[in-house]
Amino acid sequence: MKPFTIGFLILIAIAQPLRAEQPQDIILSHTLQAKQDNAAFLGFDAIRGEQFFKSQHNGGDWSCASCHTDNPAAAGLHTVTKKEIEPMAPSVNPARFTNTSKVEKWFKRNCKDVLNRECTAQEKGDVITYLMSLNR
């Protein structure tokens, strides 16, 4: 590699944290996916997201609230490990929904635990919309 190329790559690496994703970017990518899944897609809904978050699914014992609690603007507690979980609402915890790969990794794991399947783009978008609607 030429020194110029190396310098350029180092510059990009340094600049990465400066262009952190925003929850809106993550909502947008779920919107595109939800439209692809369902031509009649009508948008995301905070109330539907709240119901989804607080309910059990497919006969399982857990809901999202089992670990993230009924008040996701406050800290949660892992039901199994008893480790504290930072609040989920971006108004309280601005680090939330700023890294697509982190978001998708945890959606995948947690949806499998709670629903026994992956969440749809509609469900994920509804949940993020709900969490973004919460104030401290």
Ligand code: HEC
């Ligand atoms: C068994 C406990 C548990 C349950 C149940 C659970 N979660 Fe989580 N969740 C965690 C842990 C642990 C993390 C990672 C630690 C952290 O980010 O604070 C996490 C992180 C996340 C993140 C990452 C967000 C970000 O940007 O940092 C999302 C999204 C998420 N959970 C959504 C859900 C949804 C939706 C459900 C219900 C389908 C759910 N979780 C159920 C424990 C749980």
